[in-house]
Each structure stands twice: as structure tokens, then as C-alpha cells.
Amino acid sequence: MSLIWRYISRYNSVLFFNVLGAFGFVFVELGLPTMLARLINGTIAGEGRGHILQITAIMFGLAFVGLVGRVIVAYTTSRVTTNMVADMRDDLYKKIQTFSHEEFDRFGVSSLVTRVTNDAFVLMQFAQMMLRMGLMTFIMMFASFFMIARTSPSLSWILLPAFPVLLIMILVVGKKSQPLSDAQQKNLDNINGNLRESLSGMRVIRAFVREDFQAERFETVNTLYSTVSKKLFRLMAWNQPLFSHIINLIIIAIMWFGSGKIASGNLQLGNLTAFIEYSFHALFSFMNFAVVFMMYPRASVSAKRIREVLETESSISPNETGITETETHGYLVFENVSFAYPGNTSTPVIKDISFTAQPGQTIAFIGSTGSGKSTLIQLIPRFYDVTKGRILVDGHDVRDYNLKALRAKIGFIPQKALLFTGTISENLRYGKGDASHKEIEEASEISQAKEFISRKPDKFDEHLAEGGSNLSGGQKQRLSIARAVVRKPDIYIFDDSFSALDYKTDASLRARLKKETGKATVIIVAQRISTIMHADKIIVLNEGEVVGQGTHKELLKTNQIYYDIASSQMSKEELA
């Protein structure tokens, strides 16, 4: 509730009209039976046509006010709740953007998607119910009781037993539905996760002819979701008919006792009619209020999930007031750096690594798979923070930098090239919005992408599908390199970014890149010896430790692991 209030209270003036509309509506709904009672009583008492006309005119007027009240409530409710959910999603998105990879790993991408889409939607539905019905029924309930007591205090007692019964029903349903709502949202996370994985991995699924297997997996999570949903809806399904049944019993009782009172001359017919109407309003308001209350557990689960995201502080602080300018550019120092993934602190993936890199130098990392190469380079732009030791960029600890300024120094080219929906030029300008056409052309030339771009019908305006899926792996890698080159960073980090290129393109790209990155520091992770053999320094990693450093020639002589990798890829003549 507090989360919803935090958002809807931003629209106080619209809310004011909502409350006004609700009061107007209640006034009319209770005013009409009051007028009806006067009409019936007056007619029976033999008051003339003038009286009937007067009351009918007032009832017309009231009905019109009621219409306006309803429209105001519906309009203001829709306005406030759509704004609420839009604001909430904006805040969630902004928050998620600040998350480090640790938080992404912890929440899981699918769960974050469900929280932003479905959980926010559940809250919107709840807020709509609350504003449309909750407030109105609340006012209606109290106003009806007042009118009931005023019309016939001696009949009012009939209503009393209904409320504890209805209250117990509400509480039982509320208590039972909370864990079911919780499970329902978690199962929805699982459906999302399953769907994400299987849709993005469709090619692998087809290649391995595992459609049936995947369909079974989907069916399992889908069945789990529907089983829990059925339980929840079954619980809800009993409610409304039971409520209506109790209300009907009470109305019958009122008619029974009311008729007795009319017969004995203690109650007028018009007053009984109005009393029944008031009782309907009181009981139905209570029922509607109960519906809102029963939606509460589900909404509170969603609110909790949204609050979890909004209240999570990123383990990597953006350090807004940190260093933004440095005197030197491209100096990189690792000082006894160790790192363990969060939640796995007992087994460090990087162990006590030290090295230095200077502008103009190329430092390469090689090692068996899982030796920690990708992890190590992710520490430089602070995707994760070191567990021990420190990393210095241009003489300052990376943690002392303004995070954006630190990342602006770095051109990171990830292992898996990811492009965004849009044109090629939009993708190339991703890191430098104001780059000229000449700059993006130059960058694509350096990254050996210009040739295939020129063969595209729309050249740089060629549209790329989601994730760049209408390009080959090598083309995506070349564009992802060009995107980094456009920024002209101080430090380039290539995380096995040449793996999808053929040997010839790989060689020409590195030759052009060498010229371009003359003053920059280049860090390369690669599996291919040919990609890194010309590096100024090659660092051999094994199980997170440095087991050798030197040039290609030196390592061939001194390092067995390096020699083994090299000999598996090069001929004897090349090795000699």
C-alpha cells in the first residue's frame, strides 16, 4: 500500500477529483432511495401530482449528478493508475541500469522482466480497484449505515450478524491466498525464464532435434503455474456466490421483520423500500471492499518484489563525485588482485595477479578455458569489484573514479557481439552520439566492416534486427569492434573478440588496429596464438594464477603451458 501511495500521491490534484466524484456518487446512490421513500409515502398519504413531479425532478437531477460522479471516478482512476505504472516502470528501469552484474546474477534477468511488466501490472489493477471501488465502497458503507440507523433503528440489528461472518471469510481467504500469490509470481518468473532460453536458443534446439524435450520442459513450468492459479481462483470463486447468498438471506429477513412492522403500523412502506436499498448498498459495499481486500495479498506480493528491486543498492557505487579527469591516459596496473564471485567467496577465480600496461602496449592473456581471462578483464570497467588488491587506471584506483568517467576511458568489446535494433550507423554511434559520418566510416574501415556494409542495400542505414540477428557472427564482431573504435578510448579491451573472424580478416584487422590504437593501451584475451603472438607482453593464466609472462618467443622457450597451446595450433616451422 505504501508503495502504491508513494506513486499515486504524486497526482494529488487528480486524486482530489477522484474523492470528490466518489462522494458525489455515494450521495446520489443514497439520495435516490431517500427520495423514493418520500415518493411512496407521499403517494400513499394522498399528496397530489405536484409532489410526485417535484420528487421525480429531484431524482432526475440526482441521477445526472450520479452519472457525472461515476465518469469522474472512472476517468481520474485511469489517469492516476496509468501514470503510476509508467512512473514505476521508469524507476525500475533506471534502478536496474545501476545494478552491477552481481545484482543481475542474483535476481536473474527473467525475474527482472516479470517484475517490471507483470508485477507492475498487478499493482496497477489493484490501484484501479482501490480508487474505483475501495474508496467509493468505504464511503458508501458508512453513509449507508447512517441512513439505515436513521430510517429504522429497530430493524438495524438484523444486519449485525452478517458482518462478523463476512469478515471471517475475508480474513481466511486473505491468509490462504498470500502463499498462492507468491508461488504464482515465482512460477511466472520460471515461464519467462524458460521462454527466453528456448526462444533465443531455437537454432540449437532444432539442430539437436530437442523440440519435444523443450516442449515438455515448458509444459512442466506452465502446468505448475496453472495449478497454482487454479487453486487461487478456486479460492476466489467461492467467495462472491457465498457473499451474495448471505446478503440475500439478510434481505429476506429484513422483508420478513419489516412486513410485520408495516402490518402493525410501526413502519411506512416507503421507509421499508428505502431501508432495503440502504441495506443492499451497505452489504454490497462491504462485499466490494472485501474483493479489494482479497486482491491485497496478490498485490502485496508484487509490491514486495518491486520494492526489492527499488531498494537494492548496487554493490558497485556510481561514485558521482569521483575522479573524472586524469593527467595521463592509458596506464593500467594490477596490484595483487584477487577475485571471487559473490556467493562463492571461498574459491577465488583470480589469485594474486599483478601486471602493468602502458599506452601503446598490447598485453594479451591466454590460458585454458575457465582459467579466469574474461573475469579478469571485467574487473577493469568494474563490472565486478576486486576482492583483494587494487586496479589502477592512470594512477588512480578504479573505485575512486566516477563510474561513468572510468567506463568512458575504456572500449570494451565483449566475447559475444551484441548489437541493438536500429541502423548500422546508429549502432556505430552508440558510444559517441555526435560522431561524424567520416568517423564511423573510418572505424568501419579499421574493423574491416566497410566492405560488407557497402554491399548492403542501404549501406550505413541498413536496419539491424533485434540483437543484430540478420548479420553473421563475424560481421557482428566487426561492427562491435568498430563501435568501440569510434569512441577512441584510452584502453581497448578485446574479450576474445576476434574468434568469429577468419585468419585473413583477423590479421588485417589487427594490423589496421595497431596503427589506429597507436597511443592506446590494448588488452586482448584470445584463444588463438596467431592473434596474440605479436603482443608486447603475453600473460599465461592457469586456474586464475599467472604462470608465465613474456613475449611469444620467450614464452615458447620458458613456459610449457604456452608451448603446449602454441604447438597445438602452429606447425613445427612456425614454432621454430
Ligand SMILES: Nc1ncnc2c1ncn2[C@@H]1O[C@H](COP(=O)(O)OP(=O)(O)OP(=O)(O)O)[C@@H](O)[C@H]1O
Ligand atoms: N557469473 C559467474 N558466477 C560464478 N562463477 C562464474 C561466473 N562467470 C564465470 N564463473 C567461473 O569463473 C571461472 C573463470 O571463468 P572465465 O569466464 O573468466 O574463464 P575464461 O578463462 O574467460 O574462459 P573461456 O576461455 O572459456 O571464456 C570459471 O570457473 C567459471 O565457471
